[in-house]
Amino acid sequence: MKKVAIVGAGQSRYGDFPDKGIKELFFEAYKDMKASVDKGLDPKAIESAYIGNLGSGGFQLGNMSALVTEYCGLTHINTMRIENACASGGYALVAAVMDVMSGTHKAVLAGGVEKMTDVSGVKQKYWLGVSGDTEYERLAGTTFSGLYALIAQRHMHDFGTKREHLSMVAVKNHKNGAQNPKAQFQREITLEQAIKGPIVASPLNLFDCCSTTDGASAVLVCDAEIAKQYTDTPVYVAGFGTASDFLAIHDRPDTTTLEGTRRAGEMAYKMSGLTPKDIQLAEVHDCFTIAELLAYEDLGFCEKGKAGPFIEQGHTQIGGDKPVNASGGLKSKGHPIGSTGTGMAYEMFNQLRGSVQKPTRQIKGAEIGLIHNVGGSGGTVAVTIMRR
């Protein structure tokens, strides 16, 4: 099996762009990725592309991967749309890695794009509630906020996790995102603001929930043997893991664990020969603040039930011993569904090379990082460990 490297990564600005569609957004990310390849990239080298995408802005159900790649001048290549809800990007990256590992292709694009703000409010809400178990969970009156709230309520009941712990995630991530010029939201919030936000689905309030976002990202994955053609400082894929779970949370034996994360993490650690202790920084899937707390536990950063104290003690701040979501996370950076996973890879690529745009967010001496991308309420999870 081939060793895999990442030699370029790009991301569009994340936000709300009425003047850009999925083609334009993806092209922006592609150009950004091309510019990041230190020794230059001849696009003809790209033989294959996996594009994470959930909804195509509602208009292109079929063949969207061909649409966006040929717009970038990548024509006649292997291209596939990867869809695993919010984990689409993470799985696009895994697909690209497997493509290279198998020796099928040498240079492969893994990207993602989502256009969420074109459609009416009603249609947006439709999207937000059809990647859980639509038949039962949506028709019981929930969208994802409700499902994660059900998890949060039980977590608070079982472990004494507090309202403040949830809000600490929002405060930390907004603080980090305020230093990320590509983030959707670049303003800090106070703990009091975060605690007092209007209720969306109790206990989750407005500040516990990520927003809808337009955006795109792309990373160039290649056979490690040819990495030096592109850069003297490639980042390597040390390992990855993927796992699914019962789609409806009521079918899961344990409401407060994302078994998909646990197993995907285990598989990634095993493949890379690493343990949670080795991970120096992580980008995790904080679609809701509770999701970040669950990630600390399910990825083994802290014991089950102890995520509240873990964040309270400051471990996951920039400057702490386990910085999480230095990019601002989904909460502040935004969550363009298909792009989120490869956007995490973009952040980690820069962190591990010391090339983060704003140095205040740079985790110094970062060598081993983990990205964690969850589909919906945990139906699918992809974890990738990257290292210098």
Place this chain on the structure above:
Amino acid sequence: MAHVSVPMYWRTIPQRYKMIGQKCKKCGAINFPPKGVCKYCQTSSEFEEIQLSGRGKVHTFVLISAGGAPPEFAEQEKAGGQYPVAIVQLEEGPKVIGQIADVDPKEVKIDMPVKAELRKIYTEEEVIRYGFKFVPG
């Protein structure tokens, strides 16, 4: 609007109207809603139908406000305010999600006993979709 077609909704009325579950012939556990393969032993596809009582207790819950309500329930929330949704542990074993009706949202608690009954869920294409909601007791 969630698009669940008429036949798709109709296929689930044994569960939605009558709480019919499937007892795994191999391990005896109850699957509700149904699966192709028993979700407990993960090895058997043989089931017998069993009528569940509809009684259970609240395992966890959420109070949905306007921002958290899918469009099908927007009017319900506007007319009546926050509504509770719970994962209920049915007395026969399986857990299932459902709204709790006829209750002051502030009174909903984990372990509260509830019972299923037929209610209007939503309307799509002018066809009323009925199903179960839980009420206290």
Place this chain on the structure above:
Amino acid sequence: MAIGISGYSAYIPRLRIKKEDYAKAWGSFSAAGVAEKSVMGFDEDVLTAAAKVSKRALESVPMAPDKVTRFAFASTSPPYFEKLLSGTVLYSVGMPNSAFSSDHTTSTRAGTEAMIAGFEHISANQTGMAVVVAADAPSASMWDSVEHALGAGAAAFVLSADNLVAELEGHASYASEYFGERFRPRGNPYLHDLNVKKYAEGSLITNTTRAANALLKSLNRKPEEYQHVVIQQPDARVPTTVASRLGFTDAQLASSLVSKSLGDLGAASVPVALAAALDVAKVGDQIMVISYGSGAGSDALSFKVVSDRKAPVKVQAEMDRKEYIDYVKYLKIKGAIV
């Protein structure tokens, strides 16, 4: 062989609105003698109420739902103008698909029409079991005074020749042509009432007294022999008008005057009121039931109570289980704010 009611139950949705809230909104409240009324919940309708109350009634008899041989559903406010309504209830409750089911609608007499249909079935099938349910939540424009009395409720009866609570002694009917009193034109969910008062009263009195007197005559009975009289209640005054015309007293009405707290229950008015009378009746009591539907017609039924077995949930308990709402919430729930 004696036939009659072997089980029964009533269900009242828990929301209530007081007459004072109407008076605040409109300056006055038009339903005579009604202090407050029941309101169907946002996620309920006459079919969900019928399913609930039919299940309850069946739980009070030893026979399982799959032994039902006849089902009749009655309502003036069904959720569809065309669709087999009884199918929803039949399926949900677990009654056999092969039971003959009928939908009765288009007038507030529908409740007793369903009961008589059920009794006719039992007369011809003495080993059978019929379930009849009336569930209603009529609506009118918020601008119309006829709207003020309209409430919501349901009652179900299990009819058979076995284990009777009350025996049917006989019934009589009277149907006639009286257009233009209370009606709903085609395709319109809202009741109209032309308010031609004397004319409407004439129809009410003619139909009810002819049905009731015919029954009294055929049974060779006098009004004073009855302990309870249950009469259609578009408000709380109409039953006393009809009662006095027939020679019944207010005392005989007392056990069933549910409209005072629930309003006009439409086709479920007489069925719920009958359940209330059965709840307090003693063995040996006679009950006279007189329904009325505009357009017009009346059914009269006579019962004798033969057992002190009562419904597990009493009408009074249903009436006491309540939560008040204000007028704005009432309008939102009834979908009257468009």
